[in-house]
Amino acid sequence: MLRLPTVPRPADAPPATPAKRRFMNPGEAEALLALVRQARAPGGPRRMIEIGVNEGLTARYLLAQLPGLVEYIGIDVLPGYVPACQVQRHEVPREPGRLVEDPRFILLLRPRGSLGLRPEQLGPADVVFIDGDHGRAAVTNDSALAHAIVRPGGMIIWHDYHDLGNVDVRDVLHELADAGHIIKRVTATWLAFERV
DSSP: OOOSOEEOOOTTOOOOOSSOBTTBOTTHHHHHHHHHHTOOOTTSOOEEEEEOOTTSHHHHHHHHHOTTOOEEEEEEEOTTOOOSSGGGTTOOOSSTTTTOOOTTEEEEEETTGGGGOOHHHHOOEEEEEEOSOOSHHHHHHHHHHHHHHEEEEEEEEEEOOSSSSSSSHHHHHHHHHHTTOOOEEETTSSEEEEEO
């Protein structure tokens, strides 16, 4: 059962698009944009990391909307990776990051994606968006990785916090909340976030 405290969709979120984006529900990309804009960094968020960039649709959208971003790192897996959750096994991208043509975009590919990275390999970030492998081990790893690199005033955002029972995001976030993390979910979306 969903039990994180709920906050309304950010007031400065652009109007929701009527069409569903691949892997996002209507209005989620716009709510994500509003959350990223709320990361408290001097001059706005400058460095963002997306774990699970897939073909790069979200990265392309955010880079177009956030001219102040200096660097956007997209992390994904190499072809052949098998996600822990059955529902994601058809989502492994053939060409990770292929939709992004922006000099600020850096693609990091590893055989096991973020599971093969350490904080010192990524450096500090203002925002980390976690939307990769939604199995318990990966979500736990990605959350710890994000907590190690997000600067004070920054934000960690997770996608796929829901009650469908086919991914482990909800359970890991509940465990983090039980351990004292203040994580909230955005109403009418599958987004959850924590301010650092």
